[in-house]
Every structure is written in structure tokens, then in C-alpha cells.
Amino acid sequence: MKFPYRREPSQPSSAHPGRQNLLRPRIRIRLGHHNQHVDLLALVDSGADDCLFPLDVAQFLGLPLDPTKTHRYGGIGQGSITAVFETVTLQVGGWSFPLYAGFSDASSVVPLLGQNGFFDLFEVRFNLPKAVIELNRATRP
Numbered sequence: 317m318k319f320p321y322r323r324e325p326s327q328p329s330s331a332h333p334g335r336q337n338l339l340r341p342r343i344r345i346r347l348g349h350h351n352q353h354v355d356l357l358a359l360v361d362s363g364a365d366d367c368l369f370p371l372d373v374a375q376f377l378g379l380p381l382d383p384t385k386t387h388r389y390g391g392i393g394q395g396s397i398t399a400v401f402e403t404v405t406l407q408v409g410g411w412s413f414p415l416y417a418g419f420s421d422a423s424s425v426v427p428l429l430g431q432n433g434f435f436d437l438f439e440v441r442f443n444l445p446k447a448v449i450e451l452n453r454a455t456r457p
Contacts, residue, residue: 317409319343321447322357341442341449345427346407347415349377353405356427360440360449364430365389367406367417368399373427374419377404387418397422406433409451413437 321339328335341360346353347369354376356369366387374381385401399418406415415433429435441450 317451319409319449319451321444321449339444339447343408343429343449343451345429347373347377347417348405348407349379352377353407358427358429360429360434360442362431362435362440362442364428365432366399366430367415367433368425368428368430369417369419370425370427371400371419371421374400374402379404379419381419395424397425399425411453 319341322342323337324340324342326332326335326338342357343360344355345358346355348354354373356373358367358369368389379402381400381402383400386398387401388396388398390396397420399420401416401418403414403416406413406417417433434440437454439452439454441452443450
């Protein structure tokens, strides 16, 4: 299944004075829990350990979040965020499967598809020159 990169606005800077926009690997997904679902544009991020989403998505889905199932993340800079994990249903393309994902109220969290829960299920090919992300179900050895 192929997905187009998304063209998104970018602020010019002294390092990139002519940059008005960027292509980003965001794909349409659907998260569900019982009879609720939400459609999102999620960033396909090979550098992310897990799949993370804003806390308001969990609240909208009515997820029963257990505060004992948390994980703390660090990244660029000195800050960190904490995410609470729960299982939801992820639909992408024509596929649907359970996803154990983190939900955080940190303002920096965007819908994010990472290594555990996404890259372990798909062969992912980034083709920026053609502005296409290609997903194929991974075959297990």
C-alpha cells in the first residue's frame, strides 16, 4: 500500500531562508476502542521506540487508562514526557490489528507510529524523491 508524503508549511530561518514547506511522512490511520473511533494523520517515525498519541485521543475513545502502565521518554533536548499505555485497534490501509500505544498530555506529542507496534508489523519504504511511503505486511521468519 502506498501513501503520499504530506506537504506542510515551514517557517523560513537563517539556516533555510527560502524554505516555505516540507514533505513529511504522515499517513491516515484510524484508532478505535469498542464503538468509538478517531481518524488521524500520524507521522511515520523510524526513530520512535513506540507508537504515541495525544492524551485527548485516549479520552475521546473512552480508554480505561491505568496509571501504573507508564513509560518515560527523553529525546532531543533535556525534557522528557510520560505516556500511559493501553491497547487500541489500529486501522491503516486495508489492515486492522491491536496496537499497544502510549498516550501523553505533553504538548509536543503528535500522532506517531514507531518501532514497536508499527515497524515490527510492516516493511516500510520511504521514497522522498517520489514523495511516497510504501507499506507491506512483514513476513515473520
